[in-house]
Structure formats: structure tokens, C-alpha cells
Amino acid sequence: MFKKVFIFIVLIGFALILVESYNFTGSGEELNEIATRYAEKGPDEVGAANLVGAVLVTYRGLDTLGEVAILFLAASIIGFFLKVKLEEEKVPRKVRKTSEILETASKIITPVIFLFGIYVFLNGHLTPGGGFQGGAIIASGLVLMLLANPIKKVNHSIISIVESISGFAFVFLGILGIFLASGFLDNSFIGLGDFGKLLSAGAIPIIYIFIGLKVGSELSGIVSNLQETQKEEI
Amino acid sequence: MILKIIAIILALAIIFMALLAVLNKKLIVSIIAAGAVSLFASVFYLLLAAPDVAMTEAAIGSGLSTIIFFYVLNKIKKDRLENV
Amino acid sequence: MEQISLAHIATFTGILLILIGLWGVLTQKNIIKIIIGFSLFDTGTHIIMVGVGYLKGKTAPILDEAVNLKNAANEIVDPVPQALVLTAIVIGLGITALMLAYALRLYQRRKTLEINNYNDLKW
Numbered sequence: 392m393f394k395k396v397f398i399f400i401v402l403i404g405f406a407l408i409l410v411e412s413y414n415f416t417g418s419g420e421e422l423n424e425i426a427t428r429y430a431e432k433g434p435d436e437v438g439a440a441n442l443v444g445a446v447l448v449t450y451r452g453l454d455t456l457g458e459v460a461i462l463f464l465a466a467s468i469i470g471f472f473l474k475v476k477l478e479e480e481k482v483p484r485k486v487r488k489t490s491e492i493l494e495t496a497s498k499i500i501t502p503v504i505f506l507f508g509i510y511v512f513l514n515g516h517l518t519p520g521g522g523f524q525g526g527a528i529i530a531s532g533l534v535l536m537l538l539a540n541p542i543k544k545v546n547h548s549i550i551s552i553v554e555s556i557s558g559f560a561f562v563f564l565g566i567l568g569i570f571l572a573s574g575f576l577d578n579s580f581i582g583l584g585d586f587g588k589l590l591s592a593g594a595i596p597i598i599y600i601f602i603g604l605k606v607g608s609e610l611s612g613i614v615s616n617l618q619e620t621q622k623e624e625i
Numbered sequence: 626m627i628l629k630i631i632a633i634i635l636a637l638a639i640i641f642m643a644l645l646a647v648l649n650k651k652l653i654v655s656i657i658a659a660g661a662v663s664l665f666a667s668v669f670y671l672l673l674a675a676p677d678v679a680m681t682e683a684a685i686g687s688g689l690s691t692i693i694f695f696y697v698l699n700k701i702k703k704d705r706l707e708n709v
Numbered sequence: 710m711e712q713i714s715l716a717h718i719a720t721f722t723g724i725l726l727i728l729i730g731l732w733g734v735l736t737q738k739n740i741i742k743i744i745i746g747f748s749l750f751d752t753g754t755h756i757i758m759v760g761v762g763y764l765k766g767k768t769a770p771i772l773d774e775a776v777n778l779k780n781a782a783n784e785i786v787d788p789v790p791q792a793l794v795l796t797a798i799v800i801g802l803g804i805t806a807l808m809l810a811y812a813l814r815l816y817q818r819r820k821t822l823e824i825n826n827y828n829d830l831k832w
Contacts (some may be wrong), residue, residue: 406724409727410724412761416720416761416763434772443771443792447795455770458799462799462800472810520680524684534689581805629718632719643726646749660746663752670759677743681799694745701813702822
């Protein structure tokens with residue numbers, strides 16, 4: 392009885408705090424100062440058409456670095472926790488045969504999914520998209536491959552090599568920005584190019600390639616760790 | 626005007642699916658309802674003029690998150706069937 | 710209908726989702742249901758954040774043929790909350806996967822998923 396009253400009081404307290412957020416939504420008619428400066432100076436300084444991508448990689452690039460570090464930490468802790476013991480690994484796993492529709496369709500659809508994921512993060516500075524979306528799509532392609540033939544073991548060393556090289560390259564490009572341009576993760580050390588073409592916006596496509604590969608391989612590693620703790624079918 | 630009506634319908638669908646996810650007794654219905662909340666929220670982000678966020682929420686929220694829940698549920702049910 | 714703007718609908722939905730998720734965390738007994746409650750809490754917070762940046766009648770912050778380049782500051786919504794929410798969604802997935810790995814290992818030790826049976830730390 393006391394517990395229910397206590398939970399009710401906690402929820403009412405939270406609701407009263409959250410109602411304060413009505414004060415700063417939907418009341419303005421024009422952008423505030425920071426957004427105006429990003430909108431006006433963005434195409435000249437950064438050269439990217441996708442303003443959200445420009446904010447994410449150059450203006451607030453340090454937050455992206457922190458996010459990449461947290462994702463790496465979470466993936467390594469999951470890999471540590473779900474480690475299959477050595478004597479369980481030697482037993483051959485018998486799995487039930489998957490349905491024919493899934494097997495045939497996955498042979499056609501999986502390369503298309505990988506191609507689409509690479510397209511999304513390669514064009515991240517021109518259209519909606521970018522590294523995170525492309526990485527998630529690549530991980531979904533890997534899930535389809537794992538669902539179609541569950542016996543196939545994913546090579547963990549390739550995943551960890553790709554992930555480590557991508558993370559290292561991301562930080563290396565940031566440090567190159569310190570020496571050749573004006574700050575950490577500044578993208579103008581390559582040359583900004585024409586606005587709206589594929590090879591524009593300096594180092595942003597290259598940074599997006601490495602972020603996309605890193606996020607894709609990390610999410611694939613998480614999913615394959617969870618998949619390998621499945622025992623055989625009854 | 627029509628945009629607001631669509632937004633109100635989406636909001637009601639989100640809240641109904643969220644209540645279904647928390648209140649139902651079976652775990653499978655809860656997991657699928659959580660995936661449906663992510664799906665409707667992704668369409669809602671599109672109405673709020675945020676296409677990047679909509680793409681990310683659709684790929685991660687209603688794709689990968691639901692798959693991870695089902696892997697763990699499968700493993701737990703296998704263990705329970707073997708040890709009973 | 711004219712006083713209720715789209716941002717208000719978004720804020721209201723987000724607040725309700727946060728309260729439903731929190732209620733699920735506080736009252737449910739199954740560990741997997743608690744994790745689902747956390748995931749709903751995350752989604753509610755993201756909806757509120759994207760709703761803060763919305764301005765009435767403006768379009769997405771991508772500078773292509775639909776937006777006049779010289780006048781861009783008067784035609785787009787705020788791009789900063791969208792960048793923050795993008796990062797937050799990916800991290801939310803990582804946290805959910807981590808919690809599920811913990812739940813799996815807890816189940817393999819004690820063979821139960823009810824949270825009432827885990828009273829090692831109770832005093």
C-alpha cells in the first residue's frame with residue numbers, strides 16, 4: 392500500500408518537472424543565434440549541404456568523438472560478458488534448417504543492403520544520412536545473413552581489426568586538422584571544392600566513411616556475440 | 626491542418642502501443658509493441674522536419690533493438706525448456 | 710485548433726512516454742520488462758528534444774533546391790537538437806544491449822527472471 396502511494400508521488404513529481412518544458416517549445420518564430428550563425432556561415436566554412444552532418448562532424452565534433460568512445464566501451468564489455476567457454480565451443484551445433492524463402496531471398500537481398508548502406512554514408516554530406524545510419528544499415532544486412540544460415544561463424548578478428556583501424560583513423564584525421572588547418576577535426580585541410588558535388592566539403596566524406604565502418608562493425612560484433620550464445624535446437 | 630490531424634493520430638497510436646508494452650503479460654507482445662512505438666515515432670520525426678533522425682530511429686529502434694531482444698528471449702526459453 | 714501547435718503535441722507525447730516508461734521500471738517484476746521500460750523512457754526524451762527545435766512552417770535543414778541558399782536562416786528548423794538526438798539514439802541502443810547481456814548472465818546463474826528473488830544486496 393505504501394509502495395503504491397510512493398510510486399504515485401514520484402510520478403506526479405516527475406510530471407510537474409516535465410511540464411516546465413512547455414515554456415521553451417513552440418514559442419519562437421525565428422532561429423536563435425547559434426543556429427543562425429550555422430545557417431549563414433555553414434556553406435562557406437564547412438561546404439556541406441547537410442547542415443546536421445556539418446554540425447555533427449565539425450562544429451560539435453568533440454561530442455562525436457565521445458560517442459564513438461562510449462560505443463566502443465559498450466561493445467567490448469558485451470564481448471567480454473558473453474564469452475563462450477572453451478569446452479562449449481568444441482561441440483558441433485545442430486540447427487534446424489531454415490525455410491527456403493529466407494535462404495533464397497537473402498542471397499539476393501544481402502548485397503543490395505550492403506550497397507545501400509555504403510551509399511548512405513558516402514553521400515552523407517549532401518542528402519539525409521551519414522555515418523550512423525549507414526552503419527546501422529550494414530549491421531542489419533549482417534543480421535539477415537545470420538538469420539538465413541545460423542551455422543556460419545562470423546570471423547571476430549576481421550571485425551575487431553576494422554573497428555580498431557577506423558577508430559584510429561578518425562582520431563588521426565582530427566589531429567591532422569590541428570597541424571594543417573585551424574583546429575581539431577577541422578575539415579578544410581583538403582580543400583572545400585564545389586558546393587553540392589560528391590567530392591566537396593573537405594574531409595567530411597572521409598570522416599563519414601570511417602565512422603560508418605566503425606559503427607557498422609561494432610553493431611555487427613554485438614549482434615554476433617548474442618547469436619553465438621545460442622545453443623542447438625531441440 | 627491535415628498535418629496536425631495526422632500528428633494527433635500518431636500520438637494516440639504511440640501512447641496506446643506504449644501502454645500495451647508495459648501492461649501485457651506475455652513478453653513477446655511487449656517486445657513487438659516496443660518496436661511499434663519506435664516505428665510510429667520515426668514517422669512522427671518526419672512530420673517534425675527531421676529526416677536524419679527519422680532514418681536513424683527506424684534503422685536502430687525498430688530494427689536492431691527488437692532483434693536483440695528476441696535473441697535474448699530465445700536463449701532464455703531454450704534454457705528453461707532444457708532444465709525443466 | 711490554432712493554439713495547439715505541432716511542437717506542443719510532440720512535447721505532450723514525450724512527457725506521457727517518459728511517465729509510462731518510468732512507471733514500467735518502478736512496478737514490473739520481470740527484468741526484461743524493466744529493460745523495455747528504459748527503452749520507452751529513452752524514446753520519450755528524444756521526442757521532446759526534437760520538438761524543442763521545431764519552428765512553425767519551416768523545412769528540414771538540408772540545403773538543396775528546395776531552400777534558397779542566401780535566405781537559409783529564415784527557412785530551416787534548428788539543426789543542433791537533431792545532431793544531439795542522433796548521437797543519443799545510437800548510445801541508447803548500446804546501453805540496451807549491455808543491460809540485456811547482464812540479464813542473460815544473471816539468468817544463467819539463478820535460473821529466474823523475477824527481480825524479487827535477487828535479494829543479495831538487501832539489508
